[in-house]
Amino acid sequence: EPEVTQTPSHQVTQMGQEVILRCVPISNHLYFYWYRQILGQKVEFLVSFYNNEISEKSEIFDDQFSVERPDGSNFTLKIRSTKLEDSAMYFCASGRSPYNEQFFGPGTRLTVL
Amino acid sequence: QKEVEQDPGPLSVPEGAIVSLNCTYSNSAFQYFMWYRQYSRKGPELLMYTYSSGNKEDGRFTAQVDKSSKYISLFIRDSQPSDSATYLCAMTRTREGGNKLTFGTGTQLKVEL
Numbered sequence: 001e002p003e004v005t006q007t008p009s010h011q012v013t014q015m016g017q018e019v020i021l022r023c024v025p026i027s028n029h030l031y032f033y034w035y036r037q038i039l040g041q042k043v044e045f046l047v048s049f050y051n052n053e054i055s056e057k058s059e060i061f062d063d064q065f066s067v068e069r070p071d072g073s074n075f076t077l078k079i080r081s082t083k084l085e086d087s088a089m090y091f092c093a094s095g096r097s098p099y100n101e102q103f104f105g106p107g108t109r110l111t112v113l
Numbered sequence: 114q115k116e117v118e119q120d121p122g123p124l125s126v127p128e129g130a131i132v133s134l135n136c137t138y139s140n141s142a143f144q145y146f147m148w149y150r151q152y153s154r155k156g157p158e159l160l161m162y163t164y165s166s167g168n169k170e171d172g173r174f175t176a177q178v179d180k181s182s183k184y185i186s187l188f189i190r191d192s193q194p195s196d197s198a199t200y201l202c203a204m205t206r207t208r209e210g211g212n213k214l215t216f217g218t219g220t221q222l223k224v225e226l
Binding site (some may be wrong): 004031032033035041042043044045048049050055056058089091093095098099100101102103104105106107109 | 145147149154155156157158159162201203207211212213214215216217218219
């Protein structure tokens with residue numbers, strides 16, 4: 001059964017450093033998303049991406065964040081200068097259409113020291 | 114008022130019990146409703162996806178939607194210890210460029226032997 005994969009599973013970084021989180025969505029999906037979940041809190045939407053551009057982003061997704069689909073399979077989230085409060089689980093999700101389910105990856109745990 | 118409200122629990126039941134998990138929402142634009150299961154420090158796993166008001170059954174799981182009351186439920190029959198997890202409700206409205214999911218806080222369920 002196809003699934004969304006994410007790498008790395010855990011990333012530790014120093015405050016102010018850049019990180020890139022990687023995702024491989026399900027192959028025939030066209031809609032891609034990033035969410036995050038701070039420990040003990042609810043899952044929050046960051047950004048949706050379709051047709052090689054951002055279609056919607058949340059207030060959390062400020063200028064420090066960017067997304068890219070560099071090739072036909074990968075979808076990345078970059079945080080330019082990490083802050084302590086960026087520490088969270090980051091989930092990638094994908095869907096076939098805006099009217100279908102979203103399938104989530106296992107997440108990347110980001111720890112900013 | 115929060116867009117999506119979900120009782121955080123924890124909810125503890127004996128094995129074999131029927132479990133009822135509920136969410137209410139305030140935004141009438143929400144049209145699609147999902148239930149995810151999340152084990153500790155893992156990605157959300159899709160359980161049920163519904164659109165219409167009414168019931169949808171899949172094995173031991175039944176999802177119920179009442180759009181007039183802005184209320185959704187997930188019933189688990191014959192609960193098993195392996196059902197112990199956090200259950201997240203999520204919902205979205207239709208939007209061509211992709212749909213952000215709005216999650217509840219999750220209900221922590223423990224099924225005891």
